[in-house]
Amino acid sequence: MENKRNSQTIAEYIKNWSRKHSLFIMAYGTGCGAIEIPATLTSRYDAERLGIRGAATPRQADVLLITGYLATKTLKRVIRVYEQMQDPKYVIAFGSCTINGGMYYDSYNTINVLEKYIPVDVYINGCMPRPEAVIAGFQQLQDKIARGEADNGTRYKENLEWYRANQHRVIKNWRMPDYNW
Amino acid sequence: MNTLALIILIFFSGATLAYLSSLISNKLPGWVALLTTMTGTVLFYMSFQNEQALSFSIIGLNLEWALDNYTILFAHIIFGLGILASLYSVQYMQNKSQQGSFYANFLLSIGSMFGIIISKDFISFFIFWEIMTWSSFLIVVWNGIGFRKNGIWYMAMSAIGAYAMLTAIVLINSEIGTYSLQAFFNAVQENAIDNLMLVSILLLIGFAVKAALMPLHIWAPRAYSNTPASYTSVFSGALSKMGVFGMGLVLIRVFRFSGLQDNFDYALVSQFTSHVLAWLGGITAAIATLYALVQKDAKKLLAYSSIAQLGYIVIGLAIGTKLAVMSALFLAIMHAVFKGALFMAVGAVERQVGTTDMTKISGLIRRMPWTFFVTLVSIIALAGVPPLSGFVGKWMLYEALITNGNFFLVVVVFFSSTAAFLYSYRILFGLFLGQEEDDTAHVKEAPATMVIPMVILALFLIVTGTYPGIVFEPIAHGMEYLGFTDVTWNMTVLSNVWGDSVNLQYVSTTIGVAFMLALIFLTFKGRKGTRGVSTKDISTSGEIPLEHENLTFQLDFFKPFERAAAPLYKRSITKIYEDVANGLEALFDFTRKIYTGNGQTYAIYVVAFLVTLLIVVQNML
Amino acid sequence: MNISPVHYIALPLLAAFLIPLLSKLHKELARIVPGLVFLYFLVISVVLMQRLETQPMISEVIAGWSAPWGINLVFTPFSGFLVSLMSFIGFLVWVYSYHFKKIDYMPAQKYFILLMMLVTGSIGIVLTGDIFNLFVFLEIVAISAYSLTAFYPGRDGAEAAFKYLLVGSFASALILLAIVILYTQTGTLNMADLAVKMHEVPHYLKVIIFVLFLVGFGIEAEMFPLNGWAPDAYSQAPGPIGAVFAGIVVKGGIYALVRVVYTIFDLSGVGTILIALGLVTMIIAELAALRQDNLKRMLAYSSIGQMGVVLIAFGIGTDTAIFAALFLMLNHALIKSMLFFSASYLLYNSTTKTIKELTGMAKHLPFVSFIFALGAFAIVGLPPFSGFWSKLYFLMAAADAQMVLLIITVLSVSVIEIIYYFRVIGKIYSKDETSELEPKKPTINSVLVMTVLGALIIIIGVYPDLVTDWIHHASDALVNKSNYIQNVLTENLPR
Amino acid sequence: MEGIGLKILGALLTTIMAFAVGMTYGGITRKLTARVQNRVGPTIWQNFIDLVKLQSKKTNIYHGVMGHFAPMWIITAAMTVLMFIPVLHPNSTWYSTWFPNLTFHGDLIFLLYMMVFGSLGMALGAGQTGNPNSAIGVTRGLSQMVGFEIPFVLALVALMVQYKTTSIQDIMAIQDQSGVWMMFSNPFSFLAALFASLGMFRYSPFDIVGAPAELASGPVSEFGGKYLGVMMTGGSIFAFIKLTLYVDLFMGGAYSIPELLIKTFALYMVPVFYGWVSPRYRTEQAIRYFWGWPTALGILGVIIAVW
Known part of the structure; x- marks a missing residue:
């Protein structure tokens, strides 16, 4: 904790502290993991006590949750949503499927490694991860934010060509509009 | 030559000239009209400070023309709007055919409006009134579309109004033996008119038609929306004010300052009439x-909105307290300004895009920024939101109503002006906001001669929002003519009879300061990371709208509200009128049965008539 | 040559006989001679009207017998007004129809002779001071009118003419009967003399005579319910004849009625009857006009309606009212002629003559459409056209007579009038890209006529004083009954 | 000059206080809502944290000039209205020293209209984004406004009629003199206004504008970062304004800040409580709701006031 403070200016520290304690999540229900989100947010696990609350649109969201396997069809939307989010933005990926394809590792229409398409901050292992695990994941993200290490958007922008190439590879009919996201 | 006669002459001969010049070239009439209006306006403003009067006689009837303060107030509207509209229409009408007839009628109507207000006798008043009616009628049907639907209703309703007025006029003449307005007012003072109430009500009906008061309004939406926008601004802005002009005379000069207030019956009836009118105004507005x-159509929307606004004005006049009349006249002027600007703006859209259907247009804000600016300012004024001048009128109206004890009327007015936000937003959103259409990507801002008049009007709204005193001055003079004494006004402070006040200068200063602070904060904070994006770039659940797809929400815009207010929509006055009209026509059809076309029947008629006459007449003679 | 009112009668009668002969010399003479006659009418009118400035009236005695016994023609300001109007309209109709049936001159010859006789008969009605003579002229009018109604070969024309004939012969019979009774009672046929001797007639007979006259003249004056013939006749007769009917013939009928009512009879309460009849006539006619598909029928009904208003005005009977009535008649003559003139061109190519077929005519016939619109504007009484002033004076008269309900009724009906006239204008001016027809362009003489009428309507509208003096004289002459009697009976010894 | 400096200071203080109170009330609501739902919930400062985070977003987007202006309009309207509203009772010492602002230069009807100013800006900004959800949200909001405006205006009319003034200070002073708060002297009007406040605060069941589920938060759905932050600030100030207005009009105003806080908080809890137990209305149901009993109460209030 204390060494984090030293490496940052006070303004940065305050900003990161507020970012850490105010996470608006864009829960993208890509797969079976979506079922864990309500449980996380409602009374029993009450993620709001950590400052986590849902956001309705990517414009307001800080965290993109990829909750499970991603079909190529869905990937396009995910990329779109991700690109519409404003910096600093974070991605949390749920479950094994986002790490290596999990049980869909040889599926013809499911991507295996999410990292190749959008940068991910925190993977939450499990199939599926329970809310406790999800909250643990969030806390890990919060730590990362507080350290000032989580800046997903910059990473994406810097390596855009690489990501784009990967995205193009799986999304055959690439009709993403050329907006100035 | 007398200036008044000269102005009238200029307009009428200008009309002829405009028509004749169209035989040479279709481009000429516009310039002729502009020149005519300019000459007339300049002439008026050069001389209106002087006492002007003219009287002459025609077939034994004395006609008198004169300028007074009340007249000058309305002359400002007519000439101000007239000159801007004629400047506007030069480009607006550019590629249209039959400009000759349009401009001829345009000038005729402006000239006759001026004629109406300078008339100090009923005959010339009526003549100019009718010239105004038919010239505007000819513009309504100018494009030859929907003649029956738009034109006939207008003409028929106008005729009803005009004939009610005519009846009143001849009755007055038969009572006092002259057509002079002054003599009429004097007679009213002296209680020399037996059926004054009948006469007044007939006159009010006549004026109410032009002021589109419910239930005599049905011509208005159709007529307004079918007219070329360059004239609609005059039509809705100035022509409808003629009704207000007349109502002011009757409601204030006759009812309020008649000198008969001690007469219990008279006071009762006149107050009752005023109340009924005020409520009619309120219902009209709502x-x-x-x-x-x-x-769905922007012009139609504005047409209905005009009717609503005129409703407020009528309320103010009918209430008749100092503040109420002031608010009514202020609203009348402001309505002329902002509705003129709005119709011009919509006309600009129509010219550049080709339609005013709000379901087909969206996102013009980048294409036509000036038009948007004008629309925005006018809409804010229309909705009565401070710090623009519409608020001043609204404020005075509410205060007048509350201080006068019209508690439920104020609620009705409030309801309608709150509901007015809905359509205000509708027109702004429908035309200018929302996603940009690819179809309209080529659209450019309207030409400068169209934009300049609109912007002038918009600037006027902004300035008078803080300094309404500019407008109060002529109004106060006009009210003194109507009979009010000691009309007080202040440049920037509004106040009611209870002594409560609003200082507009503080308001606009505060708004300005706060806005500048916010502007600076928002513009300079994180300026690097801030960027504008296309209106296509929206978050629709990750779905990607394609280039040709337009997601702008346009259809059934206020459906939930319609559902909530369904009972209010169930009965449409227009439909009732149409049913009545159709029913009457069917009823009149019996006359065709009388004329069977059979010679024998006619012979029988002759015999029967002879016998009947012999029987009846024997007793009568 | 000393110009006298007799020329009005003698010249056309002579011409009517000569035309068939003259046309043997040159075909065109059949056309030109009636025109010359009309022109001469105008000349006489102007001369005689000027002479009236110095003397109250001109009474011309025919065949040497002086007033009570002989046949005389009386040219008062009132009849002078009507005669001049009729001459003027007659001349315009002649100019307008100069090209009529250019190719075969036989029908043209008939047409022009009949037209001339029609006008002459009407003028005769107005001029004569003798009640039997009036009947004779009425018959001349009627017979010419029947013939003109049946001018076009075909079933419809004949049917219309038959109806007209049927009803018209009723009229003749009734008038004749009335004259007979009158003659048996008073022993005179001179109207001035009759007026003097009227008190000798018992009241019940007076009423019967009055009713007979009322019905008889009412048929010509298109009074309800005696006007069934009118729409048919108007719509079947050649176009310009409609103008003659509306502008001249009806005026003759009204004149006869008014002369009888105002000069001969001294019954009280006649005014009420006239008002009632006029009101009913007006209402029924205007309502009927509202639903007409046929343009000419519509105009005919409108004409009837206008005559109803004139009747009401005569019924009110005050000075203002009679002034208004005459003004109305003047305007009606001018405007309705103009409407008929323009309507003929609008309907030229139409087979059914319905309003529906007029769609988009303004594109093809801009001038004619403009004239029609102008006429419609004027006839519904929009200022600043001439129709407004007569309407205003009519209403003033009604208001002075405290007839508020009457005013309201008349004005309500005027709204209906506006509606049907403007519907037609709407049809004419509506955009119709589909119409392919090539209508006949108006000839130069018809354009001239319509221009003159249009100009007159506007000029009178803007500056009514141009004609009001004239009308004032006329109405004074009508109201001043004793003056008329005195002048006819005493001052007009043979020269 | 000293006076002006003091006034500016007072104005700033007022703004800051309004902002802080509004934000805190929002936080308290969140906390309380969580407790009602048997959750721990965020801290009551959560809204401040959110705001700071929003302001510290590195990138922001806008969809056009109106999108850029909209938040400014809102905050401008909020600040302007705040300047014209008496925060404390005019007779209190604090008022005369610190919070008079511009309250003598406006009146009730002016305030009513001025409060719309912000919504108009919001609506324009939302419209510019081109997001259908935003426009739908705006139309819902406007429609609902027509709904609750009627009972609200009825209540205000009753108030103005009863006290024969449209000035808020006078209304407060009269309540003070007579010793009876408006809410007791004319309970029907107060109730009508209270019902109207349900719609004004847009808590459930009247949260049809935001409607996160189907409209993706409605008008603000395209706004993020600093824009959303400014809007939040404006919204908080507005919440304070509405509460203060109610307190001034119906509860005789407050003599001190704690009194003000107590009264406003009590009032604020009404829509919050109502929201906890209610599902969401459809738009037309909401409008109908306001045109029903609340309006009847309002009319009754006016009648009583006139009596």
Whole structure:
């Protein structure tokens, strides 16, 4: 904790502290993991006590949750949503499927490694991860934010060509509009 | 030559000239009209400070023309709007055919409006009134579309109004033996008119038609929306004010300052009439607003909105307290300004895009920024939101109503002006906001001669929002003519009879300061990371709208509201009128049965008539 | 040559006989001679009207017998007004129809002779001071009118003419009967003399005579319910004849009625009857006009309606009212002629003559459409056209007579009038890209006529004083009954 | 000059206080809502944290000039209205020293209209984004406004009629003199206004504008970062304004800040409580709701006031 403070200016520290304690999540229900989100947010696990609350649109969201396997069809939307989010933005990926394809590792229409398409901050292992695990994941993200290490958007922008190439590879009919996201 | 006669002559001969010049070239009439209006306006403003009067006689009837302060107030509207509209229409009408007839009628109507207000006798008043009616009628049907639907209703309703007025006029003449307005007012003072109430009500009906008061308004939406926009601004802005002009004379000069207030019956009836009118104005405002917000066509929307606004003005006049009349006249002027600007703006859209259907247009804000600016300012004024001048009128109206004890009327007015936000937003959103259409990507801002008049009007709204005193001055003079004494006004402070006040200068200063602070904060904070994006770049659940797809929400805009207010929409006055008209026509059809076309029947008629006459007449003679 | 009112009668009668002969010399003479006659009418009118400035009236005695016994023609300001109007309209109709049936001159010859006789008969009605003579002229009018109604070969024309004939012969019979009774009672046929001797007639007979006259003249004056013939006749007769009917013939009928009512009879309460009849006539006619598909029928009904208003005005009977009535008649003559003139061109190519077929005519016939619109504007009484002033004076008269309900009724009906006239204008001016027809362009003489009428309507509208003096004289002459009697009976010894 | 400096200071203080109170009330609501739902919930400062985070977003987007202006309009309207509203009772010492602002230069009807100013800006900004959800949200909001405005205006009319003034200070002073708060002297009007406040605060069941589920938060759905932050600030100030207005009009105003806080908080809890137990209305149901009993109460209030 204390060494984090030293490496940052006070303004940065305050900003990161507020970012850490105010996470608006864009829960993208890509797969079976979506079922864990309500449980996380409602009374029993009450993620709001950590400052986590849902956001309705990517414009307001800080965290993109990829909750499970991603079909190529869905990937396009995910990329779109991700690109519409404003910096600093974070991605949390749920479950094994986002790490290596999990049980869909040889599926013809499911991507295996999410990292190749959008940068991910925190993977939450499990199939599926329970809310406790999800909250643990969030806390890990919060730590990362507080350290000032989580800046997903910059990473994406810097390596855009690489990501784009990967995205193009799986999304055959690439009709993403050329907006100035 | 007398200036008044000269102005009238200029307009009428200008009309002829405009028509004749169209035989040479279709481009000429516009310039002729502009020149004519300019000459007339300049002439008026050069001389209106002087006492002007003229009287002459025609077939034994004395006609008198004169300028007074009340007249000058309305002359400002007519000439101000007239000159801007004629400047505007030069480009607006550019590629249209038959400009000759348009401009001829345009000038005729402006000239006759001026004629109306300078008339100090009923005959010339009526003549100019009718010239105004038919010249505007000819513009309504100028494009030859929907003649029956738009034109006939207008003409028929106008005729009803005009004939009610004519009846009143001849009755007055038969009572006092002259057509002079002054003599009429004097007679009113002296209680020399037996059926004064009948006469006044007939006159009011006549004026109410032009002021589109419910239930005599049905011509208005159709007529307004079918007219070329360059004239609609005059039509809705100035021509409808002629009704207000007349109502002011009757309601204030006859009812309020008649000198008969001690007469209990008279006071009762006149107050009752005023109350009925005020309520009619309120209902007009409310219902017209409700209809305005379900319109798809911008012009139609504005047409209904005009009716609603005129409703407020009528309320003010009918209430008749100092503040109320002031608010009514202020609203009348402001309505002329902002509705003129709005119709011009919509006309600019129509010219550049080709339609005013709000379901087909969206996102013009980048294409036509000036038009948007004008629309925005006018809409804010229309909605009565401070710090623009519409608020001043609204404020005075509310205060007048509350201080005068019209508690439920104020609620009705409030309801309609709150509902007015709905259609205000509708027109702004429908035309200018929302996603940009690819079809309209080529659209450019309207030409400068169209934009300049609009912007002038918009600037006027902004300035008078803080300094309404500019407008109060002529109004106060006009009210003194109407009979009010000691009309007080202040440049920037509004106040009511209870002594409560609003200081507009503080308001606009505060708004300005706060806005500048916010502007600076928002513009300079994180300026690097801030960027504008296309209106296509929206978050639709990750779905990607394609280039040709337009997601702008346009259809059934206020459906939930319509559902909530369904009972209010169920009965449409227009429909009732149409049913009545159709029913009457069917009823009149019996006359065709009389004329069977059979010679024998006719012979029988002759015999029967002879016998009947012999029987009846024997007793009568 | 000393110009006298007799020329009005003698010249056309002579011409009517000569035309068939003259046309043997040159075909065109059949056309030109009636025109010359009309022109001469105008000349006489102007001369005689000027002479009236110095003397109250001109009474011309025919065949040497002086007033009570002989046949005389009386040219008062009132009849002078009507005669001049009729001459003027007659001349315009002649100019307008100069090209009529250019190719075969036989029908043209008939047409022009009949037209001339029609006008002459009407003028005779107005001029004569003798009640039997009036009947004779009425018959001349009627017979010419029947013939003109049946001018076009075909079933419809004949049917219309038959109806007209049927009803018209009723009229003749009734008038004749009335004259007979009158003659048996008073022993005179001179109207001035009759007026003097009227008190000798018992009241019940007076009423019967009055009713007979009322019905008889009412048929010509298109009074309800005696006007069934009118729409048919108007719509079947050649176009310009409609103008003659509306502008001249009806005026003759009204004149006869008014002369009888105002000069001969001294019954009280006649005014009420006239008002009632006029009101009913007006209402029924205007309502009927509202639903007409046929343009000419519509105009005919409108004409009837206008005559109803004139009747009401005569019924009110005050000075203002009679002034208004005469003004109305003047305007009606001018405007309705103009409407008929323009309507003929609008309907030229139409087979059914319905309003529906007029769609988009303004594109093809801009001038004619403009004239029609102008006429419609004027006839519904929009200022600043001439129709407004007569309407205003009519209403003033009604208001002075405290007839508020009457005013309201008349004005309500005027709204209906506006509606049907403007519907037609709407049809004419509506955009119709589909119409392919090539209508006949108006000839130069018809354009001239319509221009003159249009100009007159506007000029009178803007500056009514141009004609009001004239009308004032006329109405004074009508109201001043004793003056008329005195002048006819005493001052007009043979020269 | 000293006076002006003091006034500016007072104005700033007022703004800051309004902002802080509004934000805190929002936080308290969140906390309380969580407790009602048997959750721990965020801290009551959560809204401040959110705001700071929003302001510290590195990138922001806008969809056009109106999108850029909209938040400014809102905050401008909020600040302007705040300047014209008496925060404390005019007779209190604090008022005369610190919070008079511009309250003598406006009146009730002016305030009513001025409060719309912000919504108009919001609506324009939302419209510019081109997001259908935003426009739908705006139309819902406007429609609902027509709904609750009627009972609200009825209540205000009753108030103005009863006290024969449209000035808020006078209304407060009269309540003070007579010793009876408006809410007791004319309970029907108060109730009508209270019902109207349900719609004004847009808590459930009247949260049809935001409607996160189907409209993706409605008008603000395209706004993020600093824009959303400014809007939040404006919204908080507005919440304070509405509460203060109610307190001034119906509860005789407050003599001190704690009194003000107590009264406003009590009032604020009404829509919050109502929201906890209610599902969401459809738009037309909401409008109908306001045109029903609340309006009847309002009319009754006016009648009583006139009596």
